[in-house]
Amino acid sequence: MKDYAPDKIRNVALVGHGSSGKTSLASALLFDFGATGRLTKVDKGNTITDYEPEEIDRKISINSAVCFFEAGSHRVNCIDTPGYSNFLWDAGAALRAVDGAAVLVDGVSGVEVGTEKVWEMLEEVQLPRLFVINKLDRENASFSRTLESIVQFFGRQAVPVQIPIGEEKDFSGVVDLIKQRAVTFERDESGKFREEDIPAGLKAEAAKKREALIEMIAENDEKLMEKYLDKGELGPEEVHIGLKKAVFNRQLYPVYACSALANIGAQTLAEGIIELLPSPLERGSIKATISGQPGTVKLSVDEPLVALVFKTLSDPYTGRISLLRVYSGKLNPDSVTSNVTKETDEKLGGLFFLQGKEQLPAGQAKCGDIVATAKLKVTSTGDTLAAKGTEVALPAIKFPEPSISFAIEPKSRADEDRISQASHRIVEEDPTVRFERDPDTSQLLISGSGELHVRIITDKLKKRYNVDVELKPPKISYKETVKGRSDVQGRHKKQTGGRGQFGDVWIKMEPLPRGQDFVFEDKIFGGSIPRNFIPSVEKGILEARKKGVLAGYPTVDFKVILYDGSYHEVDSSDIAFKIAASKAFKLAMREAKPTILEPVMNVEVYAPEAYMGDIMGNLNGRRGKLQGMEQKGNMRIIKATVPMAEMLDFEPTLTSITGGRGSFLMEFSHYEEVPAHLQQKIIAEAVKEGRVRPEEE
Ligand SMILES: Nc1nc2c(ncn2[C@@H]2O[C@H](COP(=O)(O)OP(=O)(O)OP(=O)(O)O)[C@@H](O)[C@H]2O)c(=O)[nH]1
Numbered sequence: 001m002k003d004y005a006p007d008k009i010r011n012v013a014l015v016g017h018g019s020s021g022k023t024s025l026a027s028a029l030l031f032d033f034g035a036t037g038r039l040t041k042v043d044k045g046n047t048i049t050d051y052e053p054e055e056i057d058r059k060i061s062i063n064s065a066v067c068f069f070e071a072g073s074h075r076v077n078c079i080d081t082p083g084y085s086n087f088l089w090d091a092g093a094a095l096r097a098v099d100g101a102a103v104l105v106d107g108v109s110g111v112e113v114g115t116e117k118v119w120e121m122l123e124e125v126q127l128p129r130l131f132v133i134n135k136l137d138r139e140n141a142s143f144s145r146t147l148e149s150i151v152q153f154f155g156r157q158a159v160p161v162q163i164p165i166g167e168e169k170d171f172s173g174v175v176d177l178i179k180q181r182a183v184t185f186e187r188d189e190s191g192k193f194r195e196e197d198i199p200a201g202l203k204a205e206a207a208k209k210r211e212a213l214i215e216m217i218a219e220n221d222e223k224l225m226e227k228y229l230d231k232g233e234l235g236p237e238e239v240h241i242g243l244k245k246a247v248f249n250r251q252l253y254p255v256y257a258c259s260a261l262a263n264i265g266a267q268t269l270a271e272g273i274i275e276l277l278p279s280p281l282e283r284g285s286i287k288a289t290i291s292g293q294p295g296t297v298k299l300s301v302d303e304p305l306v307a308l309v310f311k312t313l314s315d316p317y318t319g320r321i322s323l324l325r326v327y328s329g330k331l332n333p334d335s336v337t338s339n340v341t342k343e344t345d346e347k348l349g350g351l352f353f354l355q356g357k358e359q360l361p362a363g364q365a366k367c368g369d370i371v372a373t374a375k376l377k378v379t380s381t382g383d384t385l386a387a388k389g390t391e392v393a394l395p396a397i398k399f400p401e402p403s404i405s406f407a408i409e410p411k412s413r414a415d416e417d418r419i420s421q422a423s424h425r426i427v428e429e430d431p432t433v434r435f436e437r438d439p440d441t442s443q444l445l446i447s448g449s450g451e452l453h454v455r456i457i458t459d460k461l462k463k464r465y466n467v468d469v470e471l472k473p474p475k476i477s478y479k480e481t482v483k484g485r486s487d488v489q490g491r492h493k494k495q496t497g498g499r500g501q502f503g504d505v506w507i508k509m510e511p512l513p514r515g516q517d518f519v520f521e522d523k524i525f526g527g528s529i530p531r532n533f534i535p536s537v538e539k540g541i542l543e544a545r546k547k548g549v550l551a552g553y554p555t556v557d558f559k560v561i562l563y564d565g566s567y568h569e570v571d572s573s574d575i576a577f578k579i580a581a582s583k584a585f586k587l588a589m590r591e592a593k594p595t596i597l598e599p600v601m602n603v604e605v606y607a608p609e610a611y612m613g614d615i616m617g618n619l620n621g622r623r624g625k626l627q628g629m630e631q632k633g634n635m636r637i638i639k640a641t642v643p644m645a646e647m648l649d650f651e652p653t654l655t656s657i658t659g660g661r662g663s664f665l666m667e668f669s670h671y672e673e674v675p676a677h678l679q680q681k682i683i684a685e686a687v688k689e690g691r692v693r694p695e696e697e
């Protein structure tokens with residue numbers, strides 16, 4: 001394979017809301033530049049970057065996938081990232097491997113909730129970026145309306161460098177405002193194009209838009225501004241350099257027009273990626289911690305090795321594959337590097353470039369390259385590998401906490417035996433999944449960032465690891481607390497021949513504000529309970545509080561004051577006081593108006609205005625409380641808090657209300673009391689599950 005110097009490499013992530021066309025765009029680029037022999041399609045399940053069975057089945061991207069194409073003297077490494085909210089964290093990790101991003105926006109829907117989320121992630125890593133308005137061939141697509149929505153959300157720095165020729169079924173190419181030419185594509189998906197003069201009908205608009213673009217470029221550079229004011233125009237070189245600089249400094253975000261599916265506009269976009277996004281060398285440097293101090297790493301082939309593991313793939317056959325971005329220096333196959341994050345050495349095996357799942361041997365990797373290596377021993381996603389003796393650690397990659405749990409039941413004994421190894425493998429690849437045992441029911445719980453996420457994990461368990469499990473309904477993490485005060489005695493006395501058991505405590509219980517968990521206060525004076533037994537009382541309560549008296553859920557937000565008791569010279573013991581305390585806890589809780597708390601989520605719904613009434617009505621029915629409304633362009637944003645238990649089936653409902661034009665995100669907010677009539681149901685359920693017995697003492 002041809003060797004590309006770092007200044008000839010571009011590393012770009014394709015990011016955007018779910019279904020905006022990232023994978024289709026990657027397919028078009030790979031085909032147009034000869035990396036594939038045919039135009040692959042998401043709907044045919046044959047794309048290079050959606051190769052996992054779970055992706056092909058569902059026609060969505062679940063994992064970021066690396067691919068590349070060679071365009072003239074340049075090599076462009078593309079990371080096709082997932083846009084669906086459950087998997088957006090993986091797009092965030094991919095941003096750590098690239099020097100720029102293309103943000104895709106659906107030309108019919110405009111900016112959606114996922115667009116905003118990827119934008120936040122881009123802001124965090126401060127990457128240069130451009131916009132691609134995609135799907136311009138679709139009915140109701142509009143470049144100008146979508147641009148308006150982009151400007152409303154992200155500011156007037158989003159500036160078109162193209163205008164479309166034709167729209168909807170007539171979309172056939174673009175007018176390039178920079179090079180002042182028209183590029184029209186064949187309508188047969190071949191990607192063949194002709195360069196022509198700007199069509200007469202678009203000349204006036206193109207001239208106006210070009211002037212606006214040149215003004216924006218000049219605005220960001222004093223010298224160019226002077227020249228522009230003087231001459232009323234800028235030379236081609238000045239436009240190029242000025243625009244490139246403004247993109248690099250995130251002062252401008254060029255906007256492109258495209259239909260990935262019809263293969264129109266992908267090549268003109270590739271030109272933009274190569275000409276306007278920075279090479280690894282142009283990026284200059286990145287932040288890092290060097291010997292414990294904040295510092296920067298210079299991006300150069302001649303510096304010592306610094307590389308980031310931004311993703312791990314795990315396969316039952318090939319084992320573990322680590323994907324690396326080399327930021328500085330060179331990486332040789334079979335060399336020993338230092339895993340700075342884990343403070344130990346790591347020996348590498350062979351190196352290869354990835355074209356989707358295909359592995360192409362790489363002789364060496366260097367500054368700017370994205371490579372993979374198999375079977376690293378200690379290294380996991382987010383680790384920095386550096387030359388031995390260098391103490392450079394790149395910032396860690398952030399992963400979200402899971403927000404939903406389901407109980408799973410292995411279908412057979414054999415499945416049960418295999419699950420532990422399989423779950424280990426899955427977590428290695430996807431650090432946002434958790435496998436845990438519920439301490440109360442000893443059921444195995446699987447937690448992830450959404451129902452789809454969890455369903456995909458169970459698919460993986462079955463298809464890749466041959467573990468068949470049944471997914472039970474999701475578990476809501478209820479908690480119990482008290483609303484009133486109580487004052488009770490807990491007494492444990494047993495006399496069965498020989499030495500007896502005796503413990504006796506008096507406690508008061510009172511509620512604490514939400515989020516304060518638990519406080520134990522010792523107010524024993526005058527030795528009614530000897531000091532050495534007091535820790536046993538506390539322990540007894542700590543153990544007992546794991547299960548509330550209503551439905552057996554953990555208890556929170558209350559205080560226990562131990563203020564009196566009695567003991568027996570011979571029969572009192574640690575265990576007797578623990579039991580007495582546990583009895584006292586249950587009594588106290590029963591008498592202090594116990595109640596059940598439920599997790600409440602912050603929910604943000606994005607949808608066109610027309611659907612607002614229906615969405616609000618629906619959220620109302622889910623016990624939602626409206627927190628605010630915003631308008632951005634033709635999009636309305638509803639912010640509400642809604643109990644998690646009511647949100648489990650919101651997604652299909654929203655899709656059906658809005659015909660797929662609405663989107664939403666949710667995250668945990670706080671705990672709140674469950675209304676009384678619903679508490680009865682939770683209690684009945686707990687009795688059925690054997691979590692509590694109705695007459696339990
Ligand atoms: N009409 C039209 N359909 C498109 C275009 N681009 C993509 N699609 C369709 O939109 C759907 C989603 O396309 P994908 O390429 O999978 O979108 P994505 O952004 O990769 O989606 P995720 O990875 O799941 O976030 C598929 O059915 C595509 O065929 C386009 O330019 N025009």
Ligand SMILES: [Mg+2]
Binds near residue numbers: 022023080083
């Ligand atoms: Mg995709």
